[in-house]
Amino acid sequence: MIRDDLVGYLVGALDASEHDELKQRLDSDENLRQQLKLVDRGLQPLRWDAGTQEPPADLAARTCDLIDRHVEDNKVERASGGAMSAAGREEWADRNRNWTMADFVVAAGVCLAAACLFFPALSSSRHHQRMVACQNKLRDVGLALTDYSMSDRQGMFPVIPAKGKMGVAGMYAPTLMDGGFVDNADVFYCPAKSNNTIVLKIPKVNEVLSAEPEDLVTLYNNMGGDYAYNLGFVENGKLQGVRNRNRRFYPILADEPLELLADSVVTGHGRGQNLFFEDGHVEFVMTRTRPKSKSDDLFLNDRGLKQAGLHANDAVLGTSSVRPVPVGWQVPSSQ
Amino acid sequence: MTTTIAKLTTSKCNVIEQTGEQLLLRYRETGDRDLFARIVQMYEHELYNYLHRYMGNAEMAEDAFQATFFQVHLKCDQFESGRKLRPWLYAIATNQAIDAQRRNKRHRMASLDQSNQKNDDEMGKLIDLLVSAEPDPVDVVDAGDNQQWVRDEISSLPDHLRSVVGLVYFQGLKYREAAEALSIPVGTVKSRLHAAVLKLNQAWHASHVQRN
Incomplete structure (x- = not known):
């Protein structure tokens, strides 16, 4: 719609081709130029807020520090995660060898109870x-x-x-x-x-x-x-x-x-x-x-x-x- | 990273001629932290201003600013070469601002059409409103009060209008770029900006012209 393009023309939001096309129309259309003047008046309230806010002096540095810490934390997690899994594999194998039927029954019971608690919550969460x-x-x-x-x-x-x-x-x-x-x-x-x-x-x-x-x-x-x-x-x-x-x-x-x-x-x-x-x-x-x-x-x-x-x-x-x-x-x- | 920022002043000549898009693509390939710091510096002022105006609060704007670049770091793989960086950054920043407002529960249930409550019977159009013989805003209002008045009015606009005003008017994005940043059609950006300007003018007429 032309009125929206007039706003865009004044605030520089039109693409170059749209801008040129509208400019040509404005050159030859007195009525459109009058409308442009009115729209220009309408933009006046926005022009009152011409000031800008200076960001805090250290904002960029703090932001980069945040990213650095994240990258470093990820490196540490990956490193320690790998070492633990290597060390834990033998211990886990030893434990498995000592499991009895009673251990399996208890473990199965725990898993069943956990499933009873977990699945309704999961279903509710999906519904939500x-x-x-x-x-x-x-x-x-x-x-x-x-x-x-x-x-x-x-x-x-x-x-x-x-x-x-x-x-x-x-x-x-x-x-x-x-x-x-x-x-x-x-x-x-x-x-x-x-x-x-x-x-x-x-x-x-x-x-x-x-x-x-x-x-x-x-x-x-x-x-x-x-x-x-x-x-x-x-x-x-x-x-x-x-x-x-x-x-x-x-x-x-x-x-x-x-x-x-x-x-x-x-x-x-x-x-x-x-x-x-x-x-x-x-x-x-x-x-x-x-x-x-x-x-x-x-x-x-x-x-x-x-x-x-x-x-x-x-x-x-x-x-x-x-x-x-x-x-x-x-x-x-x-x- | 303070050292990184300091280093930039000496190594600036290596990167300053590059565009934001080039810097991000190189950062993605190399993981070079100096490149990332350069991107943050490059967009610091305009993004902070956008967020400050959008959220109306310096502290929340800082948080959203940091969250924006954290997302840029995490999602830089998703940035497609050939795209413009600015709309992509503003899209992330707008989402972070919305999330922050929800988390802080300071998000007002701003109505979509607040000023229409004052003028229920006719939506009107900007030109119709301005063609009336009422005096020009510039002639009537004391310049000292204007800035605060317009900031208050902008902050009371509904989110979907405020973001368009912020991106197109204050940040100078093209309609097409704002549409990309907000994931809405270009026509919608145009009509929302028009609606926002109309609302500001209706509010101005209600509060100043009628009073005078």
């Missing part, structure tokens, strides 16, 4: 690792959505159309990919999901628009990755998208629910789901009620349907293939 990895990916996708909203003139997140081939929740992923807000489709897949070894391709928007009806089902099921996206809400008979208002507990994205229970959902992490909120924080929530709300269901609207909310505060997150409004829903012509 996957949870953190998923939260990081969800945050990455959420930040891309935020970037999208910041680049949108109205501050809107990707708006799901009421009709047409892009009218499903999963449209947010191709939209982000096509807009250059996400580089790597891998972020759309949760590491805790069982099918995460198969990384599916996020289609281009054009691929969706030109897909045959029989191919759309597969596309719809997969194009939103492993996350559920906010379906928007219906107001004055119109399907509305979500504007970024930086609300602390308004959810934009969540782990895809695999099964709806009475008061919660099952996701790749078991009961509960990670949520990305409009203000950019990620939180794991056990129930399916929106935090800080009385009873707003995260995955159903106030009528108990997997459809867009019935008002601006009725947040509903839909999995990839969910339509915010039913097929054939009529947009009132008077609106």
Whole structure:
């Protein structure tokens, strides 16, 4: 976008070719020169902070000392490790020769007890690792959505159309990919999901628009990755998208629910789901009620349907293939 | 290593003409500590400044600086010849700063869009904001207070905007280099810098123009 390039032009962040191209345009376009002047004024606050901090005089020396100590410690460890293993080999062999059956039984018992203690902890640790990895990916996708909203003139997140081939929740992923807000489709897949070894391709928007009806089902099921996206809400008979208002507990994205229970959902992490909120924080929530709300269901609207909310505060997150409004829903012509 | 640094002043003529990339590649091959010390010296000022501004704290900036070069030493095998060293260094430094903030639990849950809380209804754009007839920042604000004000505002920006401002505006990286350092698309760097400048201007209008 030209306004971003004007900032880059003034701060010297453009590549030489981009810089020259913009300079030529500026030479011939009075309106663009006026815009450049305004952007230049906008940079004024940053220019107030022209000072630099002098690093402490010995910082470089202390840093190099740190590396030296590390290298020396490694040398000592390697040297002493080799000597000990050489000296210990005979002693270990002598001990082995004196082992009795009772010794083996006791050793096996100890190993079994250790395994009982260790494996649940290991499993829990892996679960935790996957949870953190998923939260990081969800945050990455959420930040891309935020970037999208910041680049949108109205501050809107990707708006799901009421009709047409892009009218499903999963449209947010191709939209982000096509807009250059996400580089790597891998972020759309949760590491805790069982099918995460198969990384599916996020289609281009054009691929969706030109897909045959029989191919759309597969596309719809997969194009939103492993996350559920906010379906928007219906107001004055119109399907509305979500504007970024930086609300602390308004959810934009969540782990895809695999099964709806009475008061919660099952996701790749078991009961509960990670949520990305409009203000950019990620939180794991056990129930399916929106935090800080009385009873707003995260995955159903106030009528108990997997459809867009019935008002601006009725947040509903839909999995990839969910339509915010039913097929054939009529947009009132008077609106 | 103090001796190494001292030695450098005498042997400087041997290495001073080399680029950071060349020094790192030679250090990787030879393990020569003088070469490493030279790299540290070469990037000391700019990396320390980046970290100081990013973390807003001299002590944490020092720790992150040391951790950055420790990682450079450990990971120098992963540096690909033909790549630029600066974006690679800044990528490591940014990761170290983030880790340090998490460890110290001083990391604020900065909202992604704090100043929008003051201006919820319209995201606005920089040019739209500035095209209004309000007076120029230079004309209104007392120069003595400006530096502290802008530092406070920058430190209150969310991490993802603060890092872009630090890299592109203050450290002078190209958009492409900042994108490489932060592992994000170039377009995202551009829009984040624009968003950061917009926020600073919104904050300035809220705190100075309206008050005046």
